[in-house]
Amino acid sequence: MKYIDYYEVLKVPKTATEKEIKQAYRKLAREHHPDLHQGSAKAAAEEKFKLINEAYEVLSDAGKRAKYDRLGANWKAGDEFGAGPADAGGRTYAYYGPGEFDAGGFGFSDFFASIFGEDFARSRQNGRGRPAAYKGEDIDAEIGLAVDELIHGTEKELRLSVPSPCAACGGQRFSQGGICRACAGTGVTEDTKTVKVKIPARLYPGASLRLKGLGGKGYGNGPDGDLYLRIRVAAGGGWQVNGSDLEAELTVYPDQAVLGDKLQVPTPHGSVQLKLQPGMHAGQRLRIREKGLPKENGFGDLYFRLRIDIPPDRTEAEKGLYEKLRELRHNNGK
Ligand SMILES: [Zn+2]
Structure with missing residues (x-):
């Protein structure tokens, strides 16, 4: 069994923040969604898609990421990891199908299964992977304000792309059969909405305005996320x-x-x-x-x-x- 570099899979540095990992993952998951590909490209996309999801499952979870990083520090290139058949092609892409793997056929590699399989299966059984409610996502946006608006305040209409928990999987990224198809395993679907925001006076360029409840939709009774609006100065006004x-x-x-x-x-x-x-x-x-x-x-x-x-x-x-x-x-x- 070969070591899989999950950072390389998501094309992020080892120092990537939670947010950078999420952004990289969502972009890749959409690109490689199997439903977007046909013929032989579809099978390749399916493999890539599973690998991306697996990388995210590890790197998005602080506990799993720490465990994986500790393992990486002791890893020497070319070493065998644990027991199991070595595959000739280098990295293993041998994914388990439904029913073959304790975690319920979620489409993970044997590398993942050997390190996290039990944890994953246990968390599913305990229902820990499916909370009844959680807060919606915080989102970032930028707004350009004219000199007068920065000084005196104003009211603005913004069109935002707002993530909502995926209805098909409840935002859990996995449904019964494996990776959720409805949201490409991202756990969210994006809706566009228009909001009116009150911009207070005396905001300075570079400041960030937090607007409570204007972020992503909460799940269950969870509150909606917040919108963080970064302020910059727009040209014009003769100044x-x-x-x-x-x-x-x-x-x-x-x-x-x-x-x-x-x-x-x-x-x-x-x-x-x-x-x-x-x-x-x-x-x-x-x-x-x-x-x-x-x-x-x-x-x-x-x-x-x-x-x-x-x-x-x-x-x-x-x-x-x-x-x-x-x-x-x-x-x-x-
Ligand atoms: Zn989903």
Whole structure:
């Protein structure tokens, strides 16, 4: 009997988290579902499908995974494991059919059966594998919010793919005959639903908002799971975003640049008064503290980059004054 590398089967590293294992498994289980394949490909898919399920049965269960990892540490490539016929092809794919294996024909390899077979059979008999109720799955989603929405809060409609416990197997992944066909052994079926969520004010990019009960459906009397909404900032609104700071261009006229001025300027927090010092240059940046995006403590800053332009309609009187300015400049040798 040959050692089976369950991590390799699921294409995950040995350090993979529970969540990464689940995601990898669901993706593979759907790809290799035997009902999606025909002819000789069907038999190959069936074998692969069983192996994927077996790997998940071990790696998704903390107790089984620890036992398997301990075994792996002592394993040397090419070693025989336990008693039993060695197969010439290297890894064993000799699966037990219904009735042949104590665990009830769930389609496991002899490698699995020799390590976990008894545990698995016992858990089925005790009914431990089929709780009457459990909490629905937590799900992750991401939402892009405009600058104004981050600061003031908003209400959003989200379309979510929500896992529900598979009705055919009660979310247990196995039914009488073996791996549940209805859910490809994943234990869940995905439904799409639209939910309205209230986004509170002052959320910062990178924050995660927990919305209770908006995750996967609970089983039995179990509560529904939660939705974890990761917040990011969406482009637009005329603001350039640098971390929690915002920047925009501010156009002023030559007289304001030369003499200074007091201006009302718009910010996403409402308009504020900005004092221009005399002698401003184009491209200069003016900072308004704490009028940027929310951050963990308080707010970032807002910057205005100065652009100096001429007024749109110049009157004859204004032109006259500019001519005077030119004269003065020439007389001063500039
Ligand atoms: Zn099912």
